[in-house]
Amino acid sequence: EVQLVESGGGLVQPGGSLRLSCAASGFTFSSYWMHWVRQTPGKGLVWVSRINRDGSSTTYGDSVKGRFTISRDNAKNTLYLQMNSLRAEDTAVYYCGRDRDPAVVDYWGQGTLVTVSS
């Protein structure tokens, strides 16, 4: 059974940093591209970032480019999202997702809540 479990969310002050993790199991992690998608409470879905199988290629949404970094450790079956210079508008539930080629998210984690507030 495919499982994705996010962790690392919490309350952080504006300008602060946070690193999210996503532990994957039930599939060959290194064979799949992976995504981060966020959802503002009560609002819609916004794609954040995507990484290829070996971590050599990454893409980002405009709102996080230059502040967030996606990475992965295939030996640990774990996806990461390093978030720097956080803003109030980054407050959201962050989901990791497995990519179904070309870029459909076929499995989603339960999400982790990030709150940016002073």
Place this chain on the structure above:
Amino acid sequence: DIVMTQSPDSLAVSLGERATIDCKSSRSLLYSSNNKNYLAWYQQKPGQPPKLLIYWASTRESGVPDRFSGSGSGTDFTLTISSLQAEDVAVYFCQQYLSNPLTFGGGTKVEIK
């Protein structure tokens, strides 16, 4: 960026009746090289993550009931629930995956009348 616009924002349908959700993209999602539409539909129930229902505009994900169907091409797409069941109460999102950034529609909330 490709803008995805869904309508209506919400709809209430009686049990057993048809529910129809529309999704429009700001440019064509039909890729001429393979004649495929890069459009997916997701279902999100309260307190849960989204679940993939349909991709390539009309291909049902494994395990998804056949009362869910997707149609359309180019810039205009539709998700149809042929006979609404109580467990179908959810928010439905469309998503384009033709180009980066991937973008989602604003969502349509489906309720029981």
